[in-house]
Amino acid sequence: xxxxxxxxxxxxxxxxxxxxxxxxxxxxxxxxxxxxxxxxxxxxxxxxxxxxxxxxxxxxxxxxxxxxxxxxxxxxxxxxxxxxxxxxxxxxxxxxxxxxxxxxxxxxxxxxxxxxxxxxxxxxxxxxxxxxxxxxxxxxxxxxxxxxxxxxxxxxxxxxxxxxxxxxxxxxxxxxxxxxxxxxxxxxxxxxxxxxxxxxxxxxxxxxxxxxxxxxxxxxxxxxxxxxxxxxxxxxxxxxxxxxxxxxxxxxxxxxxxxxxxxxxxxxxxxxxxxxxxxxxxxxxxxxxxxxxxxxxxxxxxxxxxxxxxxxxxxxxxxxxxxxxxxxxxxxxxxxxxxxxxxxxxxxxxxxxxxxxxxxxxxxxxxxxxxxxxxxxxxxxxxxxxxxxxxxxxxxxxxxxxxxxxxxxxxxxxxxxxxxxxxxxxxxxxxxxxxxxxxxxxxxxxxxxxxxxxxxxxxxxxxxxxxxxxxxxxxxxxxxxxxxxxxxxxxxxxxxxxxxxxxxxxxxxxxxxxxxxxxxxxxxxxxxxxxxxxxxxxxxxxxxxxx
Numbered sequence: 438x439x440x441x442x443x444x445x446x447x448x449x450x451x452x453x454x455x456x457x458x459x460x461x462x463x464x465x466x467x468x469x470x471x472x473x474x475x476x477x478x479x480x481x482x483x484x485x486x487x488x489x490x491x492x493x494x495x496x497x498x499x500x501x502x503x504x505x506x507x508x509x510x511x512x513x514x515x516x517x518x519x520x521x522x523x524x525x526x527x528x529x530x531x532x533x534x535x536x537x538x539x540x541x542x543x544x545x546x547x548x549x550x551x552x553x554x555x556x557x558x559x560x561x562x563x564x565x566x567x568x569x570x571x572x573x574x575x576x577x578x579x580x581x582x583x584x585x586x587x588x589x590x591x592x593x594x595x596x597x598x599x600x601x602x603x604x605x606x607x608x609x610x611x612x613x614x615x616x617x618x619x620x621x622x623x624x625x626x627x628x629x630x631x632x633x634x635x636x637x638x639x640x641x642x643x644x645x646x647x648x649x650x651x652x653x654x655x656x657x658x659x660x661x662x663x664x665x666x667x668x669x670x671x672x673x674x675x676x677x678x679x680x681x682x683x684x685x686x687x688x689x690x691x692x693x694x695x696x697x698x699x700x701x702x703x704x705x706x707x708x709x710x711x712x713x714x715x716x717x718x719x720x721x722x723x724x725x726x727x728x729x730x731x732x733x734x735x736x737x738x739x740x741x742x743x744x745x746x747x748x749x750x751x752x753x754x755x756x757x758x759x760x761x762x763x764x765x766x767x768x769x770x771x772x773x774x775x776x777x778x779x780x781x782x783x784x785x786x787x788x789x790x791x792x793x794x795x796x797x798x799x800x801x802x803x804x805x806x807x808x809x810x811x812x813x814x815x816x817x818x819x820x821x822x823x824x825x826x827x828x829x830x831x832x833x834x835x836x837x838x839x840x841x842x843x844x845x846x847x848x849x850x851x852x853x854x855x856x857x858x859x860x861x862x863x864x865x866x867x868x869x870x871x872x873x874x875x876x877x878x879x880x881x882x883x884x885x886x887x888x889x890x891x892x893x894x895x896x897x898x899x900x901x902x903x904x905x906x907x908x909x910x911x912x913x914x915x916x917x918x919x920x921x922x923x924x925x926x927x928x929x930x931x932x933x934x935x936x937x938x939x940x941x942x943x944x945x946x947x948x949x950x951x952x953x954x955x956x957x958x959x960x961x962x963x964x965x966x967x968x969x970x971x972x973x974x975x976x977x978x979x980x981x982x983x984x
Contacts, residue, residue: 438536439517440464440510443500452482452496452516464510465503466540468570468577469495470548470560471632476515492516495546498584502544512536514566527651534643537573545570550581556593557600565631565640571601572644575610601625602704618750619645619667620675620703627682627701635659637697646670657695661812664693665721672719674730675750677762677810678703681793689765689773689831690793692726692810709759710749717749717805724771725812729805733761734851734863735796737778742850742864744772745796746810760795764810767835769859769871771809806858832968836869838899839969840879840892845956845980853883857925865968872970876931880920884980885909886949886956887917889938891931892974899972901960904938904945912941955981 438457443465445453472491481487496513503511518529537543547559561567571577577590590597590608598605603625606612614622622644631637638659639651647666652659667676677692679699694700717730733745745761752760765775777796815831843866844853855861856879860868868879868890875894880887890903906913916937924934948957956978963975 440512443503443509443511446500462510463508463541464512465508466537466543467499467513468543469546470564479516479519482516499544508541530639531648534569534573537570540574542576543574545577545579547581556596562600563629565629565637568626569643618675618706618708619673620678620700621706623697623700624703626697638663668719668721672717674748678748678760689775689814691812692774693812705752706750709751724809726810728810729807732806741778743778766862767832773811833966833970836969837872837971838870839867839973841867841975843977845978848883853881856880856920878931878934885951901974905949906942907949907951916941953983
């Protein structure tokens with residue numbers, strides 16, 4: 438760490454540095470907003486002409502204040518970093534939070550603060566880099582334009598917290614930074630700006646407690662990298678709790694935010710689980726995010742459904758209601774973020790111009806599933822030959838064949854068990870097959886009724902076969918357990934399932950009697966290229982009381 442010798446500047450009038458490796462002496466640090474070309478660079482320190490810059494006066498005044506506080510060394514970001522060295526700049530940016538944290542005192546110079554102006558009007562509160570400079574130091578002294586003392590961090594705590602929406606406990610270090618979920622931490626920067634686009638991400642490294650290299654020129658991609666590094670370091674699903682900062686007509690979007698502004702509505706969120714003790718896990722893959730977490734189904738007016746991901750974070754006023762992100766299943770265990778359906782039975786959590794909003798769900802135990810969350814909307818410009826002429830949408834282009842199930846009155850898609858779960862879409866109440874799958878199978882159970890079905894390609898034709906089974910039979914019950922507990926885990930293919938079915942029931946039944954009711958089904962071909970790009974069947978179940 439390169440430090441300025443305060444006494445040398447104060448007594449001899451020139452800037453002299455000392456390099457420290459390892460143990461550091463006591464040092465003071467300056468926090469300020471830059472004044473364009475008036476700042477002192479590392480190269481300017483040996484220039485007599487540069488002493489006329491206002492930046493030189495800031496360095497000189499900082500050294501003067503440090504000596505009054507019996508501190509011999511000073512660090513100022515403008516001149517203590519050789520910014521012509523990319524390696525040194527990367528090291529400094531990754532270390533900066535720690536440097537401010539270890540400082541004996543941080544002097545804050547508010548160049549636009551005069552006697553008649555209010556504290557919250559100061560530019561310092563709206564710049565990206567000054568956010569960590571407010572949070573990291575334990576001791577801070579604030580000064581106005583003529584370097585008159587305004588107050589300390591402790592004496593101004595209430596005002597600082599009100600202006601920044603940062604809890605006083607975090608500003609005073611009575612609560613660790615990690616006690617705030619990632620979404621909340623990012624919300625503190627949502628209204629701030631930096632001169633360079635990339636710096637809006639780089640200035641958040643310390644606050645997010647991560648490290649990453651600097652790649653100036655990458656633009657908004659820096660924020661993608663920031664989110665990916667957060668995912669690698671913690672299982673904090675609040676990272677997905679953002680809402681778009683601008684209105685959009687899009688039906689779907691990726692799971693990662695495009696800008697820190699998307700977290701503006703997250704300032705009151707708090708974690709409802711310990712991310713290190715939670716049994717869920719998350720990682721980056723080439724498609725997006727691989728997640729082991731419970732998936733939920735939101736019900737809208739009792740007739741429409743949408744998948745949702747529980748985020749393990751909450752908002753005040755919604756006791757026991759976890760926040761969820763609505764999502765659309767577009768492939769085997771693969772989801773894209775989706776709009777909330779407008780007529781939701783629950784209250785909307787975040788009032789945004791876009792309907793990509795969060796919704797509440799009462800927590801109920803649910804088993805964990807391994808799912809893939811896409812971080813970008815798939816490009817429809819690149820399609821397989823089979824779908825090129827059919828104007829596919831995101832849903833239809835992601836699955837080729839589909840079997841839609843129409844259940845009897847009183848039975849909904851949330852009441853049934855289905856396998857394989859990866860190819861079951863609760864929103865469409867259907868099982869689907871991918872572009873490369875020409876032998877498919879599915880199984881569902883409801884009201885002691887078990888339905889096993891197959892659809893496959895034979896030559897140039899697609900055929901569908903299905904049969905009903907009575908779950909009151911022990912052999913059928915054993916088959917049910919095989920398919921629902923082991924088939925997906927061990928990757929059962931259609932021939933294996935057919936063989937297991939033939940061992941139990943070779944005759945295909947379209948109707949069975951169970952107790953005092955009879956269940957039957959009928960099937961018809963019903964292609965719909967809005968739902969799939971290939972063949973679609975509709976299976977209609979009927980129940981008849983025999984009393």
